[in-house]
């Protein structure tokens with residue numbers, strides 16, 4: 017039966033179209049009306065449901081990292097840490113046996129742009145890995161540049177606002193707003209100088225490094241802890257673009273990185289990274305001139321060598337972009353036994369923020385979605401109900417009436433405690449609101465500038481000149497002051513490009529939020545005339561060779 021005068025589109029040999037109630041749909045071309053010219057009626061179930069669902073197709077995009085691409089694959093462990101079994105340092109099960117594979121999902125992303133923005137924007141890239149281990153999920157949520165802009169989570173919303181479009185005009189990434197914030201936040205100098213080098217525009221997601229960035233801990237069976245930093249090293253090597261190369265690409269294609277990733281997987285050219293770690297003993301390391309918990313710093317490799325512990329291979333693209341890319345949810349709180357947090361003040365803020373935003377963005381039951389489930393084991397919880405509850409997290413043999421603990425009538429039980437009572441060093445201190453004492457905001461900026469390749473230095477200088485040239489004079493002066501404090505040549509070259517000399521900025525006092533060390537006060541006294549820093553023997557992971565991927569115009 018049809019009340020439509022038109023013939024339907026059905027050929028009769030494809031899968032049948034139904035509505036969400038399972039009713040076959042015999043006319044998907046014409047709504048039900050009183051006569052062919054209307055008016056329409058409200059009881060048009062299929063028509064109203066279809067439009068109402070469409071009206072709700074979008075969920076809020078991520079507040080940061082909105083543009084991204086997910087892929088799937090596996091992690092294969094080496095089982096060792098150098099010559100030793102890895103169990104000496106961590107009891108995390110996924111690392112223990114040579115050749116052991118753990119399924120994983122990864123999401124690469126840009127940070128500042130919206131969901132459909134250009135993937136060759138100058139921006140850090142997110143590098144978030146979800147390991148579906150036998151002990152539950154482990155998320156390692158990092159980036160491609162090794163460090164971050166700020167070291168205290170309380171500054172994150174301000175920092176992101178300065179990067180996002182102007183709240184009045186909605187103009188994107190206004191240089192004056194970006195550098196207004198950066199010029200007053202000297203801890204951001206290291207990261208911003210990397211973002212303004214070619215590494216700020218990777219040639220593809222396959223040709224970039226990945227870093228956990230924040231410092232974590234490993235715990236062994238005896239409860240002994242070490243501090244650890246994670247590094248993903250791409251088998252394909254590191255390749256980057258200049259702003260010109262990027263402009264050529266984005267003139268015709270905004271999603272070039274996603275396309276490159278899925279094309280490579282599609283032709284069986286599976287991207288691969290080696291996972292390497294740096295470890296140090298779990299204490300304050302007062303002998304160092306930086307704080308090992310400071311995420312604006314790298315740990316120099318000559319002191320803390322990189323040790324390989326496994327590899328990651330990506331061999332599958334998502335079957336559905338929305339289900340597996342928009343709804344996937346990572347968080348720094350998602351750890352497994354044998355891994356732990358450090359006291360890094362960013363990490364604690366991040367750990368609150370991720371699941372909080374996912375409850376808002378995806379919904380309170382986001383962990384029940386297939387891509388977020390603990391696929392390597394089974395979640396058995398007493399969490400119940402809430403919007404879009406999809407199933408009950410019943411344990412094997414759990415009495416379904418008992419959704420509480422403790423119980424002696426068939427409810428879930430706690431597992432046995434670890435053999436050791438406590439772990440990690442004793443922490444004492446007064447409640448306070450203070451910066452960390454060892455800020456050392458300029459040394460690694462200068463070292464990085466001197467250790468990268470000449471074309472990268474030239475590109476960094478040109479990019480700074482372009483952006484700072486658009487800023488107000490007081491912002492320009494403070495930025496040149498910071499760059500000179502970092503490395504003479506960097507400050508002098510950028511200063512020359514925007515017409516500001518060391519003499520123009522020599523009078524500036526340190527920021528009220530800064531406490532310069534003796535060495536830094538000496539640099540300030542000879543601003544622009546300190547000579548190059550000594551980088552002999554210094555090895556930094558984020559200074560490995562970087563090839564320019566030249567794009568034909």
Ligand code: HEM
Nearest residue numbers: 078081123142143144158159164169172229365366369373
């Ligand atoms: C206190 C500082 C930070 C806060 C409060 C914060 C907060 C957030 C939030 C709210 C999201 C969106 C998550 C979602 O909607 O699912 C996000 C995404 C992300 N953040 Fe952070 N973030 C911080 C620092 C960092 C740092 C230092 C890194 C890198 C080391 C980082 C890497 C990422 C990545 C990779 C994503 C995207 C995850 C995905 O692909 O779904 N964030 N962050």
